Structures are given as structure tokens and as C-alpha cells.
Amino acid sequence: MQEKDATPVKNPYLRIERLKKQFGRFWALKDISLEIFPGEFVCFLGPSGCGKTTLLRAIAGLDIQTSGRIFQADKEISNLPASQRDFGIVFQSYALFPNLTVADNVGYGLVSRRLPKVEIATRVTDLLRLVGLPDSGPQYPAQLSGGMQQRVALARALALSPGLLLLDEPLSALDARVRAYLRLEIRHLHRRLGVTTIMVTHDQEEALTMADRIVVMNQGVIEQVGTPLEVYREPSSAFVADFVGKTNLLPGIVVKPGLVRYGAMDLSCSIDIKPGPGSDVTLAIRPEDVVVRNVDANAENTFAVRVAEMEFLGSFCRVGLTLNGDAKPALLADFSINTVRDLSIAEGMQMLVGLPRERIRVFPGTPKPP
């Protein structure tokens, strides 16, 4: 995954240039530029209303952008209607034709191509086998479960061997268990076919597990583009840090390069701090990066806390920590069950925690209230 970014020898398969989309007085997309490479699996991730679906529909030509250009396979497609673009699409609602059998649904686009019947039948059988439903051809969509219907929709979208596969929240309507299974299925399918794929989702877990690269969007702009690891480890903004995974966002003031004051404490951080001394900043640290074992009281970024509340979440505990006798917890920390057991962590306990300097990220501005 890292290699792909480091050596961009390939030309982008899809190039989006300064895309804008206006709905009345509201700008759903504000100057979006993006490149997607052949064979990539890209996720558009963001909260509802961030513009991710709008961007997908612009790429498909279903809702044309207000301005901006789109190139697919080195051909400009900016103003082409959907019927003249090369893509297959899967919707959250499956959008299967209810009065046609599964086989007729999958073969729907093939029939219009005036292919011989035998050829269509073979292709449909192949596609149904590909999505793991070899025997469902004669059934009607309503006779299948949600997960099976979505696989039929996937087969139908792949029927014309499109150069681009678009998935619009394909898993959101499904049960958690089916969702996890289908996540893997789609990933395998992508690896097998190598078709350039864009998936829209609001589920960060989905994006992290499935994507080669994640495009994090918020309020019509791209906040960050990167591999799942990059987006998680090195979020480029407080929004990304908070939206992808869980993050503590703490208000701070820059003291000098590498040193930020949080409350009465000075915290050192290893990353460059852009704003000058005296500026308001937001400190971000993930709960799992809060250290509690072998903390030296004299080391940097170490302070005393009290365990205010504990939430048991299976393999770990999310612990609310208060500072200097405050009532409300200022910091959340995830401690593994091992740690909790070894250190006998319990509500009301006083202890020392450390915030590793390399794990602290600093963003300009004060944190937004949730």
C-alpha cells in the first residue's frame, strides 16, 4: 500500500479537478481535486452531509457538478450523461428490479447488448458463482436475504465489466454480522477482479478495513487522503482525528516550539508546531496511547490522575480520568483487561499516567465543543 503512493508511475485512472456542486445556496462540494489510480480501492469517508455521496454521483454522472472536470481513463467525461459513462453501481437500497428473477436482474444490461441467449446465460451463471450465489438464478429478490440481495446487485453491477465500480453505502442496510462478512467478500472480489473501486461510507471501521486509501471528507472539502494507517496514525486535522477512531481533544496554548501548555501542565510534543508561541491549539491523543505501566513520576508529560469512571468494553476498559480534583473527566484512556487486572485499576483510584510525546498531535485552534 505504501509503495503505491511512493512510486506514482501509473497515470491516474480517475482524475477529478476543482469540482464544485451547489444546491440552492448550499455548496455541497467546494473545490474538490482528487486522483484515483487503476485498481485502487478508495473509500470516501465522512459524516452525513459531508458531500461524499454527491461526489460519487458526480463521478457517475447521475447528478452533474456545478463546475469542475472529471477524467476517466484519460478521457474527459465532465459533461457526459450517466448512460455514456463506464461504471457499475451498487446502492444501499440494492435497487434490484423486484419483478425480475435474480438471473434476469444480473443479465439486465446484457440483454440490451443483443448478445446471444446462450452467452448471456453463461455470463450470468459465472457472475452468480462469483458472488457466491450459484443456485439463486430463478428466485425473485424478495425471496433472498438482505446480504444475498446486495450480492446480486454487485453481480449486476459487474455484468458489463465496467472500468469503475461505485458502491454507495452498500453495507449500511445490513445486520452487523452480515456486514462484517460482506466486507471481506467485497475485498476478496476486488482483489480478484482488480477493478478500480470507490465506496462511500460513514462507517470508519468499514473504511479502515477495506480501503487502499481513504478520502476523509467534511463539509464539502477533503480533509485528508491517505492509507488507513496514515489516516489513523497521522490525522491531518482535529476533525479527522476525532472522526476516525476515538481521540482526546484538549485545548492548549503554545509555549515554544515543541512545548504546549495544557491547564497547569507543559507537554512536550515531537511534531513541528506551526502556530507561534501564545496561539491556541488543540492537542490530540488517542485513548490507547495513554500509558499507565512503568510511568516515572519525574519523566516528561507525566501527571497524577484519578479514575472517575470505567466502561467495560470486552477486551479493554475505557477509563475516564480526572485531573486535580475536577468533577468531569478530562481524558479518556483505553487500558487492556490485562493492565486493569495487573494494576488493580478501579474507580476512585489515584495513579500516574504518561502521554508519549511522539503520540501527541497538535492542530491550530481550540477544540470544537462536541
Next chain:
Amino acid sequence: MNPAAASAAVDLPPTRRRLDRDDWLMRGGICLMIVWLGITLILPLWWLLSKSFQNQDGQFVGLANYIQYFSTPALFASVWNSLFVAVLSTVIVLPLAFIYAYALQRSCMRWKGLFQALALIPILAPSLLPAISLIYLFGNQGFLKEWMFGVDIYGPVGIVISQVFYCFPHALMILLAALSMADSRLYEAADALGASKTRVFFTVTLPGAKYGVISAGFVVFTLVITDFGIAKVIGGRFNVLATDIFKQVIGQQNFEMGAVVGFVLLIPAVVAFFADRIIQGRQVALLSARAVPLIPQPDSRRDNALFVFCAVVGSLIFVLLAMAVWASFVTRWPYNLALTLKNYNFGEFDTNGWSAYVNSVEMAAWTAVIGTVIIFVGAYLLEKTRSFAVGRVLAQFMAMLPMAVPGLVLGLAYIFFFNARGNPFGFIYATMAILVVNSITHFYTVSHLTATTALKQLDHEFEAVSASLKVSLLRTMTRVSVPVCLPAVLNISIYLFVNAMTTVSAVIFLYSTETKLAAVTIINMDESGFTAAAAAMAVAIVATSASVKIAHLLITRRLERRTQAWRQR
């Protein structure tokens, strides 16, 4: 951040989507729809409006006709008469229909199917039928005349009773739909909180059906104020707007004054229409997808009380229906009650005889076939065309307008427009075609709404999927949309057939000697004193509508078994 973006600070030019074949087809279709409704609705109404500002020689006289109308007490009194009758009928029908619908949807009483079928039969009858029955019961020679204690049935009393009978099923259908769905969780919550049954009714049931009640109220009010047949047959000397138009145009050949009354009649209908639209627009979906449907539990006291109520109302409906049927077979009322078929020998009472009946069936069939195609395709175009907002909004407005236009006004407008000198469409005047076109337009809105509702239930992404699979919309429409909407398509055609079969108001101005219709001969025969023959013709119409309706039910069931197999799991 991006240097390329920063240097190119100027916006790229706006993107204009290239239109594909489907876009052109659909936009062309919408334009055709606008032209069609323009010729069959807007231009005739415009002609009517301009006529009301002209004198008999066709010169513009400003408001002179209106001034004359409002300063003639005999004419102006009809406004109050119409409003009085309409409001009174609405106030009576609403509670009756509500309790009846409540009994059918929310109780466990016996014979629900029978009561529902019985209450809906009047929809298959011309509005004239209850009026004729009342004359037989309480008229000058009625055998229950003493029951009226000297009150004359010819007048507001007769009109209101007939209207209640005629409008009851229309209100009932809306209220049945409004009460059909309820979230049982709301009732469980109310029970858990210890609310009394009365309180549950007023805080859960009634608010849930509020919009249905309002809508039913407007529908009944509009039906009564625009109905012509009942007032004509049983109104006596009690003048209402609808009969005034007829008198001015047919009686006195005063077309200009007829146009004025037509516009006066248009006002309450339009007001009711827009008031209903505005109120319905406030409706938010009370039922979420997660609602648990309410299944009524037996409650013997409530069920028995509702059963008695439905039995009383149902018997009254049955009596009115049966009276007309009986009367149609009686030799000479009330002196010779021997049964006979001679009243059905229509040739003896009206020059057209049975040919009027044949005309009606032919007209209704054409209206059903052509109307369904035009209306469904129109609704499809409006629902599925992207952008092209100007055309869509205009066509949508035109599709909703017929609901607000009373049949008499539309019929009168057709005379003016299609009879106008130099009108290239004048050739359809006095033909079967003008009757069909008029009926399609007259009943356009309800059919359009039925089609739209059905189309809205389809997944909105079918067209997107088709485009991605390079399949034309025309193919997706015929392969998917129409088959899936088949029940709605059949409903539309049956609605058009029954209404075309029973309507009098619009076509009374438009028939010629060759194309006289059954419902019109009822009025003619009643005027000539052949009441029994009039009853017989009314019965013939009911029988036809009912058979078609039953055939429709059977066909729908078979089709559903064959083509809608996918509906079952």
C-alpha cells in the same frame, strides 16, 4: 495548499450536462403533456373566462355580467343555497363515515366485508340514483310520504339526504385509508400510562387520522357543491349554482351568464382544493418504517355497538339502492305493483333508447384505455425526468388543476372552446371524441395521484442502475415500472371507467343526438315524467359498473398470481 488550485483562482466554467436520447425523449414527452393539457384544459377555461366578460355579441363589457349577476337576488341566492347544502352534507357525512370506517378498521365486529362492499356500492351509481329512490319513497306518490310530516322532499332536504348517500363512500374510502395504519406501540404506551379509552381515542386515534378527516371533508364539500344531477332531479324550486348554469345555458341560451355562474362555482372548488393541499402539505409521516401494525382486539361492548351502527347505516344504503331496483321493475307506481321489464324498453321513453347505454359503455371504455395510458405515462415522465424544472412544475400544476374544476364548468368551457369559430380542433365537437377527451381531463387528477403514489414507491435508483447498464429508460419503464405498478394501472382504468359511466355534469353540454349518454337520458326521462325508466337506466349503469368492478377484481387476482409472483416470499 494545492499550488495548481491556488494559481487557477478563477472558477472553471459551469458544467452543462450533455443530454442523451432518454433526456430528449422525456423532455419531449413532458412538452407533449403540457400541450395536451393546454388544449384540453387551460385554453377551454381561458375561453370560458373571457366569455364571462363579453356580451352576447362577443364584445368586451368588463364586469357588467358579474355586476348583473350579483345584483340579481334570484341568481345570487344560489350561492348561499349551494354553500348551505354543501356544509350541511359535509357535517353529516364526516361523523357517519368516520365511525363506519373505524368499525371496519379498528374493531372485531362481524360481517366487515359485507358492510364494506355495501357502503362502497354507491360509488358505482350515478348521483341521480339516490334522488330517484327518495322520490319513490317520500315524493308526491311516495309510500312513506307521511313520515316527512309535511316537509317537502323536493328541495334542500332531498338534496342533502341524496348527497349524504352519494358522498358517503368517497369519504369512507379516504377514512379507511387514514385509519388503516396505526402503530400499536403508541396504543401500548398509552395503555401503560393508564390513559382511558376515550383519552386514547382523542390523543392517539383521532390525531393519527386528522389529515384523512380534513381531506374527506374537502372532498365531500367539493362533490356536493359541484354536483348537478341530484339538485336537478330532487331540488324542486331550490336553486343551486350547478342548476343555475344549466338553466342559463340550456334553458335561456344565455352563455355569458352561464360563464359567470361557472366562474362563481369555480371559486369554492378552487379554495377547497388549495386549502386541502396546504393542510396536507403539513402532514409528516406519523408512521415510521419500524411501526408495529395495530391488530384490533375483541371488545364485545364496542364491537356490538359498532355493529348496530353499521347495520343501521348499511340498511339505509341498501334501502335506497333496493328502492331504485324495485321501482325499475314496477308496472305503475304506486297503483300497480306488478313486476315488469317494460321500463327497460328505453326506446319507448327516449328516442335514443338502448343506444345511449351502448354509447356510455363505449365512451367509458375509450376513456379507461386512452386515459390510463396518457395519465400513467405523464405521471412517469413527471416522476423520472431530471432537471427541466420549468416544464415539470408547469405540467405538475396542470395535472393537479382538473381536481379543482367542476365538471359543469369544464363542459361549458368545452362548448365555448371547441365550438369557437376557426378552432382547428373544432372537428371533434359533437363527436364521441370530445366526450372521451372531456372525461379524461375531468378525472385526470385522482388518476394522476394514484399513478404518482405507485411510482414513488419504486426504488428511486432504478433509473440510475439502468443508465449504468446502458439500458434505455423506455425499456426499464416497460420491463419494470409498468409491471410493478400494474395494480395501480388497473385501478386507474377502473376508476376512469366507472366515473365516465356515471358522470352527468360535464357531458350534459357536450353530447349530440348520436352520442347521447345513459346518465343524460336519466335526466331527460325524469324530466319527461318517466321516473321508472330513469330508475331502470340508473340500475343498468350500476349493474354495468359493478360487473366491470367485479371483473377487475378477478383479473387483478389472476394477474397478481401470475405476474406478481415476486410479491410473495
